[in-house]
Amino acid sequence: MLRKLFYCFAILVLAGPAAAIDRVKGDANPAIAAASEAIRRDPKDANAYYNRGNAYAASGDTDRAIADYTATIRLDPAYANAYYNRGNGYSNKGDMDRAIADYTATIRIDPAYANAYYNRGNAYSNKGDRDRAIADYTEAVRLQPSNANAYFNRGNAYGTKGDTDHAIADYTDAIRVDPTYANAYVNRGLAYEKRGDFAKARADFNATLGLTHGVTRWAQDKARERLAVLPSRPATVLVEKPSIAPTVVASEAPSSERRIALVIGNSAYENVAALPNPVRDATLVADVLRLTGFEAVTLLTNLRKDALVNALREFAARAETADWAVVYYAGHGMEVGGVNYLIPTDAKIAADREIGFEAVPVDQVLNAAERARKLRLVILDACRDNPFASQMKRTMTVASRSVSRGLAPVEPEAGTLVVYAAKDGETALDGDGINSPFATAFVKNLPTPGLEVRRLFDFVRDDVMEATGRRQKPFSYGSISGRQDFYFVAAR
Numbered sequence: 001m002l003r004k005l006f007y008c009f010a011i012l013v014l015a016g017p018a019a020a021i022d023r024v025k026g027d028a029n030p031a032i033a034a035a036s037e038a039i040r041r042d043p044k045d046a047n048a049y050y051n052r053g054n055a056y057a058a059s060g061d062t063d064r065a066i067a068d069y070t071a072t073i074r075l076d077p078a079y080a081n082a083y084y085n086r087g088n089g090y091s092n093k094g095d096m097d098r099a100i101a102d103y104t105a106t107i108r109i110d111p112a113y114a115n116a117y118y119n120r121g122n123a124y125s126n127k128g129d130r131d132r133a134i135a136d137y138t139e140a141v142r143l144q145p146s147n148a149n150a151y152f153n154r155g156n157a158y159g160t161k162g163d164t165d166h167a168i169a170d171y172t173d174a175i176r177v178d179p180t181y182a183n184a185y186v187n188r189g190l191a192y193e194k195r196g197d198f199a200k201a202r203a204d205f206n207a208t209l210g211l212t213h214g215v216t217r218w219a220q221d222k223a224r225e226r227l228a229v230l231p232s233r234p235a236t237v238l239v240e241k242p243s244i245a246p247t248v249v250a251s252e253a254p255s256s257e258r259r260i261a262l263v264i265g266n267s268a269y270e271n272v273a274a275l276p277n278p279v280r281d282a283t284l285v286a287d288v289l290r291l292t293g294f295e296a297v298t299l300l301t302n303l304r305k306d307a308l309v310n311a312l313r314e315f316a317a318r319a320e321t322a323d324w325a326v327v328y329y330a331g332h333g334m335e336v337g338g339v340n341y342l343i344p345t346d347a348k349i350a351a352d353r354e355i356g357f358e359a360v361p362v363d364q365v366l367n368a369a370e371r372a373r374k375l376r377l378v379i380l381d382a383c384r385d386n387p388f389a390s391q392m393k394r395t396m397t398v399a400s401r402s403v404s405r406g407l408a409p410v411e412p413e414a415g416t417l418v419v420y421a422a423k424d425g426e427t428a429l430d431g432d433g434i435n436s437p438f439a440t441a442f443v444k445n446l447p448t449p450g451l452e453v454r455r456l457f458d459f460v461r462d463d464v465m466e467a468t469g470r471r472q473k474p475f476s477y478g479s480i481s482g483r484q485d486f487y488f489v490a491a492r
Helices: 029-041 046-059 060-076 080-092 096-109 114-126 129-143 149-159 164-177 182-195 198-210 218-228 277-290 303-317 352-358 362-369 437-445 453-467
Strands: 237-241 244-250 260-263 296-301 324-330 334-335 339-342 373-380 417-418 477-480
Touching: 046 060, 046 080, 060 080, 080 096, 080 114, 096 114, 096 362, 114 129, 114 149, 114 437, 129 149, 129 334, 149 164, 149 182, 164 182, 164 296, 164 417, 182 198, 182 244, 198 218, 198 277, 198 296, 198 303, 277 296, 277 324, 296 303, 303 324, 303 362, 324 362, 334 352, 339 362, 362 373, 362 417, 373 437, 417 453, 437 453, 453 477
Parallel strands: 260 296, 260 324, 324 373, 373 417
Antiparallel strands: 237 244, 334 339, 417 477
């Protein structure tokens, strides 16, 4: 059950037009003195009152801060930041009605003030008015799509209303924006648990414990608490997805093995045409991995470069204690000068020299998985047509750099298997269904009991070639131990 919903209220103090505030808490006296002197010289200086209000707020003197913001508003009734920060002060004092009135005045003056919607949503939530809170969080994320807290708190509001599906969607968006958001993993796990989806709940609680920084004590304790009492996973689970025949998943991974996966789908590209299938493909792959016994499956979608790098960094840290580390990426990829890159959704690549600044080398993906003890598997459904190739300029200093179709071949270290959806130098197809031919074939064959990993990808290759009229041929690179067999699902 959703016994505890964690609300993260980020109260911001914004600088005014002439702010010169010493923001170090406990060292506000010089700023207060300077602003007081400015007020003595000009009692009608609205900025001076505002700045002194900020200094009082930084020092924890909320009442004096509110008094100065009130003086600011009296002198300048259109001072949006003063209303906003006074609203923060009232919120800190627990006076939600006055806080809401001030956030509303802020929005009246500046309808695009995203943080005013967000904090008014927090105030409505504290009053128990979930519908108005959800409306304000919705406007906040429309104006500021990178506000992970707004997604998170809207998820909390939906959860309180009993709308588990919307809550899960919002926690997923919070994690997409910030892959290290531990409280979002925990609350999503609680929502999955409430829905009876114990495999996904377990995956989220384990993902929380695998984070290496930014983890709250509450999140760690709650994750351990729920893992200790979750029901055992069922021996058989029916997986049913559109365009894929229902498959019975047999026994899970050996209890002695720790298997983790990072699944990424990039569809919503900001500077080139969107791709229709990667997010759907990634979601499908993540679901099937969870159902075959993976301890932790992290699903992330539409990652900008910073988020993609952070996701790989977090996964690398968790892979150090894993037996299996699997990375699946669906989205744009490209090769420049023999180096393969994954393309984040915010990439702008006008010249070949920019590729290293805008994209993420595939070597970083290999490095993220290489610490696992037994099997390192990287699956790249990233061989689609390169949308940047025709517009990329060749620079004078690197005029010989090639920009080819598809990806270049790779030679990973022993113990690592890299699978391309299409052979090097070739491109993959999105297909006519809601999932790509490669993703469809992969999830169809993955749950087959007793199908060894190398043989699995032979089956995937054959299915994709048949589905595409031999226009697309998946290909594997690297080698794994010949003395050991690897099974996603053990033989019965």
